[in-house]
Amino acid sequence: MTDMATQRFNTFNPADEPGAVASRAPAARSGVVDNAAQPIGVVLEIAGSGSQVALDVQRLNECADDLDPSIALAGQVGSQVKIKTSEGWLLASVRNQRQDRRESGGILANIDFMGEGREEKLTGKIHGFRRGVTRYPIPGALVFPATTEDLRQIYASDGRSAIQVGTVYPTNDIRAGLYVDAMLGKHFALLGSTGTGKSTSVALILHRICESAPQGHVVMIDPHGEYSAAFRNTGVIYDVGNLQMPYWLMNFEEHCEVFVTTSGDDRQEDADILAKCLLKARSKNRLAESLGKITVDSPVPYLLSDLTNMIQDEAGKLDKASSSAPYMRLKTKIDEIKGDPRYQFMFSGMLVGDTMADFIGKIFRMPSNGKPIAIIDVSGVPSDITSTVVAVLSRMVFDFAVWGREEKTRPILLVCEEAHRYVPNEKNADGSSVGRILSRIAKEGRKYGISLGLITQRPSDLAEGVLSQCGTILSMRLNNDRDQAFVKAAMPEGARGFLDSIPALRNRECIICGEGVAIPIRVSFDNLEEAKRPASEDPSFTELWRVSGGEEDRVERTVQRWRAQGK
Ligand SMILES: Nc1ncnc2c1ncn2[C@@H]1O[C@H](COP(=O)(O)OP(=O)(O)OP(=O)(O)O)[C@@H](O)[C@H]1O
Ligand SMILES: [Mg+2]
Numbered sequence: 001m002t003d004m005a006t007q008r009f010n011t012f013n014p015a016d017e018p019g020a021v022a023s024r025a026p027a028a029r030s031g032v033v034d035n036a037a038q039p040i041g042v043v044l045e046i047a048g049s050g051s052q053v054a055l056d057v058q059r060l061n062e063c064a065d066d067l068d069p070s071i072a073l074a075g076q077v078g079s080q081v082k083i084k085t086s087e088g089w090l091l092a093s094v095r096n097q098r099q100d101r102r103e104s105g106g107i108l109a110n111i112d113f114m115g116e117g118r119e120e121k122l123t124g125k126i127h128g129f130r131r132g133v134t135r136y137p138i139p140g141a142l143v144f145p146a147t148t149e150d151l152r153q154i155y156a157s158d159g160r161s162a163i164q165v166g167t168v169y170p171t172n173d174i175r176a177g178l179y180v181d182a183m184l185g186k187h188f189a190l191l192g193s194t195g196t197g198k199s200t201s202v203a204l205i206l207h208r209i210c211e212s213a214p215q216g217h218v219v220m221i222d223p224h225g226e227y228s229a230a231f232r233n234t235g236v237i238y239d240v241g242n243l244q245m246p247y248w249l250m251n252f253e254e255h256c257e258v259f260v261t262t263s264g265d266d267r268q269e270d271a272d273i274l275a276k277c278l279l280k281a282r283s284k285n286r287l288a289e290s291l292g293k294i295t296v297d298s299p300v301p302y303l304l305s306d307l308t309n310m311i312q313d314e315a316g317k318l319d320k321a322s323s324s325a326p327y328m329r330l331k332t333k334i335d336e337i338k339g340d341p342r343y344q345f346m347f348s349g350m351l352v353g354d355t356m357a358d359f360i361g362k363i364f365r366m367p368s369n370g371k372p373i374a375i376i377d378v379s380g381v382p383s384d385i386t387s388t389v390v391a392v393l394s395r396m397v398f399d400f401a402v403w404g405r406e407e408k409t410r411p412i413l414l415v416c417e418e419a420h421r422y423v424p425n426e427k428n429a430d431g432s433s434v435g436r437i438l439s440r441i442a443k444e445g446r447k448y449g450i451s452l453g454l455i456t457q458r459p460s461d462l463a464e465g466v467l468s469q470c471g472t473i474l475s476m477r478l479n480n481d482r483d484q485a486f487v488k489a490a491m492p493e494g495a496r497g498f499l500d501s502i503p504a505l506r507n508r509e510c511i512i513c514g515e516g517v518a519i520p521i522r523v524s525f526d527n528l529e530e531a532k533r534p535a536s537e538d539p540s541f542t543e544l545w546r547v548s549g550g551e552e553d554r555v556e557r558t559v560q561r562w563r564a565q566g567k
Pocket of ligand 2: 198199200
C-alpha cells in the first residue's frame with residue numbers, strides 16, 4: 001500500500017469538500033478539469049514549521065497546462081500550495097521534491113507553512129490571511145494548488161502604507177507591495193550577484209519611496225557615480241566638484257586616517273602629536289571660547305595653517321636628543337594634502353568658515369525643497385580617503401540624529417552601495433572608522449530614527465551581525481554558495497522554500513522577506529523607465545565596435561580631464 005492509496009486519494013470527490021470549490025479566474029474554469037478544486041496531494045507528516053506531503057505526478061501534469069500560472073506551477077519547488085483544515089486554509093511553500101521510492105508516480109515534498117486564512121463560506125475564497133500557524137493540519141489533510149485568486153487575497157495590502165515595486169511570482173498581475181515604515185524602521189539589505197539588477201532595483205524602490213514621501217530625507221553614497229542619472233529630477237547630486245565637505249568636520253580618529261601615515265609605535269607617537277596640536281588649533285576659534293570646553297573631536301573649524309604652525313612650534317620646543325621626524329612627517333603630509341587639487345573638495349582654504357549647519361541642511365535635504373534625495377558621488381574622491389569621507393558622512397547622520405533627539409528631527413535613510421567595502425568582515429577588516437560607524441548605525445540607528453539600506457553583491461564579505469540587523473532582506477540571484485549560505489542564515493525560517501530558489505532567480509527577480517512584507521514573496525520588479533535608471537547600462541561591444549569616428553578627440557579630452565583631476 002502506498003501513502004496515496006491509504007489516503008483514498010484517488011477516489012477523492014471534490015463535492016465532499018465544500019471548501020475545495022475555491023474561486024479562480026473564469027478563463028481557467030473552461031478547462032476539462034477544474035484543477036483548483038482537485039487535490040494534488042496529501043499531508044503525510046507534520047513537524048513544527050514544515051511538514052511532508054505526497055504529491056501525485058499525474059495531477060501535477062494536469063495542472064501544468066492550466067491557464068492560471070499559479071496553478072500551472074503547483075507543487076514545484078518555490079510554488080505555493082494550500083491545505084484544508086477544519087477552520088479554513090493553510091498556505092505553504094514547497095521547499096523540495098524527491099521521488100517516492102516505494103511507489104512509481106509518487107513524489108514526496110517538504111513544505112514550509114507561511115500562514116493561514118479563513119474560508120469565506122459562500123465563495124470558498126481565502127480571507128483574513130495572517131502570518132504564522134495556530135492550528136496545524138492532521139496527516140491525511142488534502143493539498144490543493146494555490147490559485148492566483150488565492151494569492152491575491154494573501155498578498156493584499158493590510159492597509160498599512162505601502163509602495164508597489166513589482167508583481168508577485170508567478171502571477172502577472174498581483175502587485176507586490178513593501179510596507180515603507182516597517183522596512184525603513186529596521187534597516188534593509190539588497191543583495192545579488194553582479195548584473196542581476198541591484199542598482200536599478202534600488203533606484204526603483206527609492207523613486208517609489210520619494211513619490212510617496214516627497215518631504216523625505218535620503219542620503220545615498222554612490223561609489224561609482226551611477227545614480228546621478230537616475231535622480232536628476234528628484235535629487236541633488238554632489239560630487240567632488242560641489243560637495244565642499246569641510247575637513248574640520250572630521251573627528252580625531254578620522255584625522256588620523258588621513259594625516260598619519262605610519263604604523264605600530266610610530267603611529268601612536270604621531271597620533272599623540274596630532275591630538276595635542278589639533279586641540280590647540282581648534283581652540284583658537286572664537287566658537288571655542290563661547291563653547292567652553294572643547295575636545296579633539298568637536299566639529300569646530302580651524303585653519304590648516306594653524307595646525308601646521310602648531311606642529312612646527314612643538315618641534316621647535318624639542319631638546320636636541322629627541323627626533324623631530326614625527327613632526328616633520330605630519331607637517332609634510334598635511335601640506336601635501338592641502339596642495340593637492342584632488343583633495344580640494346575637502347581641504348580647501350575656502351572651507352574654513354562655519355558652514356556646518358548649511359552643510360547638514362544641504363546633504364540631509366532639510367528642507368528637501370521637493371528633492372528628498374542627496375546623491376553623494378564619491379567616485380572622484382582619491383581612493384585613499386574614500387572610506388574616511390564615507391565615515392564622516394555616516395557619522396554626521398548618526399551624530400545629527402543623536403544630538404537632534406530633543407528636537408525630534410526627522411528620520412533619515414542612509415543608503416550605502418557596495419556595502420561590503422565599508423563594513424567588511426573580520427577577514428578583510430582594516431579597522432577603519434567607516435566600518436565602526438556603519439556597524440554602530442546598524443545596531444543602534446533605529447532608536448534614533450536612522451534607517452540603513454545596504455546594497456552588496458558579496459553578502460559573505462559583510463561584517464558579521466550587520467546582515468542580521470537588517471529587518472528586511474531583498475535577495476536577488478546569488479551565484480556563490482557562501483553568499484547563499486549567509487543570506488539563508490539571516491533570513492527567517494519560514495522563508496526556506498523561497499530561499500532555495502535564490503540561485504535560480506532570473507535577472508530583476510527578487511525574494512523579499514522580513515518586516516517589509518506580510519509573508520515572504522518572490523517578486524519580479526517593474527520595468528523602470530530609462531530616464532530613472534542608474535547609468536550602469538552594460539556596454540554593447542558589438543554595437544560600439546562597429547562605429548568609428550572621433551576617437552582621437554575623445555582620447556585627447558579624456559587625457560585632459562585625467563590631468564586636471566576634476567578641476
Ligand atoms: N527593473 C528594471 N527595469 C529596467 N531595466 C533593468 C531593471 N533591472 C535591471 N535592469 C537592467 O539590467 C542591467 C543590470 O542592472 P544593474 O546595473 O542594476 O545591476 P547590478 O546588480 O547593480 O550590477 P552591478 O553588480 O554590476 O552593480 C542594466 O542594464 C539595467 O538597465
Ligand atoms: Mg550596481
